Amino acid sequence: MRDYQWLYEYCLNRFGSVEALEARLPHARSPAELAAVGDDRYLSLISLRIFRAGLKHSLVDAKWPAFEEAFFGFDPEKVVLMGGERLENLMQDTRLIRHLGKLKSVPRNAQFVLDIAREHGSFGRLMADWPSCDIVGLWKLLAKRGNQLGGMSAPRFLRMAGKDAFVLSDDVVAALKAQEIVDKTPTSLKDLALVQTAFNTWQEQSGRPLCHISMMLSYTVNH
Known part of the structure; x- marks a missing residue:
């Protein structure tokens, strides 16, 4: 997988300035x-x-x-x-x-x-x-103990609530495949652990919230 510096430079090149990039990133609550x-x-x-x-x-x-x-x-x-x-x-x-x-x-x-x-x-x-190093674990808790919070509902709820987390949207999954972190949509415990580890690594390299990294990854997918 590529490091955070590559991800940042790719997004910076796509949007042209630091200000333009930052304006597109979501807010995480403290x-x-x-x-x-x-x-x-x-x-x-x-x-x-x-x-x-x-x-x-x-x-x-x-x-x-x-x-x-x-x-x-x-x-x-x-x-x-x-x-x-x-x-x-x-x-x-x-x-x-x-x-x-x-x-x-x-x-x-x-x-x-x-x-x-x-x-x-x-x-x-x-x-x-x-x-934040175990967001996948929070998804599992919400899906297991909540009602109708399986699939994408738990990640989407966390984003709505402002919890710092990544979302496995179609574009993010495509980016993870391109980075050869997974070869299919991650649903197994093994694949989800690989995804969490990758996000943890990018967060350690950058100090950025997971939601920023998630959104930036989605911008590396061409439409």
């Missing part, structure tokens, strides 16, 4: 910022990510104020008490996206958020304390 976010906001973001999956994001976002109202501001203590009858009633609410499986995921993830809060003090504390 651990203190992540810890300060309330459990209700994390439950709202988890739910937003799940409802966005397979749908136009702007459509979901426009309906989100109604979701906030229907789910008690995503207060996990209240949402976890929502039973099947309440969710069936929400299927009649035309302000919402009426997908029963996704609606059911909200109280299930409320329980997940509450469990994590009991273990770590808050969901934000887990997000703040989880080391």
Whole structure:
């Protein structure tokens, strides 16, 4: 694999200036910022990510104020008490996206958020304390203990929340293949470990957030 200096110079050459490149890179929240976010906001973001999956994001976002109202501001203590009858009633609410499986995921993830809060003090504390050298491990935790957070949902949720992480978009996977780190979309524990190691190496070489490196890698793929 090529080193970070090659990656940086490639992107700099593509965009023409340091300022132009930096303007295209995502922002990662600090651990203190992540810890300060309330459990209700994390439950709202988890739910937003799940409802966005397979749908136009702007459509979901426009309906989100109604979701906030229907789910008690995503207060996990209240949402976890929502039973099947309440969710069936929400299927009649035309302000919402009426997908029963996704609606059911909200109280299930409320329980997940509450469990994590009991273990770590808050969901934000887990997000703040989880080391960037094991983002793959955080994906696995979210997929295993959360509901409907498998596949790309966990990585996308982390990006939405501002947790410093990489996202295995099609372009990033293509770049990793070009760097001969993997030869196919990484799904096995072995391949994901290889990807994590590569990102850790680039981060050690550059001191940059993982989200910057991830985005820069995507820019090395020609369209």
